[in-house]
Amino acid sequence: MVNIRSLDPSASPLDYYGAELRRLREEANLSQAELGSILYCTASLIGQIETAKKVPTRQFSERLDAALLTGGVFSRLVGLVLRSQLPTWFQAYAEMEAKATYISTYQSQMVYGLLQTEAYARAVLATGLPDNLEDLVAARLDRQRILDGKNPPLTWVVLDEAALCRPVGGRAVMRNQLAHLLSFADQRWVRVQVLPFAAGEHASLIGSFNLLRFGDDPDVVYTEDLIAGHTTANPETVREAGLRYAHLQASALSVEDSAELILCVMEERYGDQRGPDQHALA
Template sequence: MKNTRDLDPSASPLDYYGAELRRLREAAGLSQRQLGDIIFCTGSLIGQIETAHKVPTRPFSEAVDAALGTGGTFTRLLPLVLKSQLPPWFQPYADMEQRASYISAFESQVVYGLLQTEEYATAVLGAVTLDKLTERVMARLERQRILTQENPPLVWVVLSEAVLYLEIGGRKVMREQLAHLLTFKDAEWVKIQILPFTAGAHAGLRGSFTILRSEDAPDFAHSNGYEGGHWTANPQEVKSRSLRYDHLQAAALSVEDSAAMIARVMEERYGEQPEPDGRTLA
């Protein structure tokens, strides 16, 4: 088991975070318990994070920065820590995503990751394995912060209608997820279209994919796979994906009609329903 004597700050962003937390806490003359009392957590939690046994959260990082007067050191470190929790094959995509000025995404089965609620993301990411589930969910939620940054990318998402009906996490989670999608109805930088079943055969039958464009790097395309993802900056492949995406947008409902469909499915499929005895089932 790791302890504070053999923690190597260069091993990973998480190890560096833990080593810095211990160094600055001790420099302030505080025990783990005393720092925990100040930021309303246990000394045990402080110890787990200092030894890289637990991943810190954003509220924890902000509280530590305030308590130790670090000027935001730990809050700035947190994105690196959380990105390190992503699968290695996904990290190049996450780097490009942070730099993107335009994101085009098609999803055939699940809500696009940047638009997922915490509960929905937990159900999606926990479907195959529960290993480091909390950390993986935190990393996904951290990625969503690009939607609220000062200069957000334009995110245009096409979702298959099947996404609305595939009940992930239960009816309550689905209702909250669809309600979350509706919060983007009037958003300037996020647009959502639904590709209806009536579209029939379409350009997205090969599966979900994303195209990232930025002002200072080549365009970049990513597609999902069973054991990982495939990403490419090959101009011809990106051009081919872009053409497929144009076809999907053309076949999808308008942004306004898509919002109406989401609202209808949310109420009809996931709204309150009476049980046979007349009671209301939430």
């Protein structure tokens, strides 16, 4: 008899997901192989998810709901599962981010997480040498779903020019990332400004920060250090952050000029530089 790992459904969202998958699969009188055949995946994958050894994707969850006629249970649950893969200190911020009506962020070193491509996100997250890199990537991409919802937050991003010039992940990854930034030009709810090197000293030389606003709750400011993140609703801190952000926006290029600079950097730094003995790099 196969030794089935016993799960405590209350241990984590991932354990609960696995326990529910096993319970509903058995209620449907399906073996792991039979369910895998329906979902076009292996029995091994079903087993790994049922034993909380692998994190399910949103696509897997949607197919699972359709196969087991669960009324969207797993599609709703997978969001909690993916969020639980985020660092503990970041999970509270991710919940607030999903509820915000207005997000304003200044990023001094890299592209804002909600605007990152999968390859760029993987390169950024890999720098921390995590054991669960793919799970972290999946969680970051899932966070981005708030921009595609019915009522997305107004998201205003000021990127330091350094974020465009640092070749995170290599030339091809950066070219695709900058092209992705340009794709937001036609979106009403996302605006990207670039703070150019020519601006010199500015209001946030100390580093990056996010300012979240809500319909009824107090505004909050979020910052990170090397180890963890810090969130505060202190009115004086929020007021100071708002003032600094206004100065950053005033020093940054317009949205239109920012798009031109992004395009220029994309072509000049990360364009096709094929030489006589080189393959296309992008």
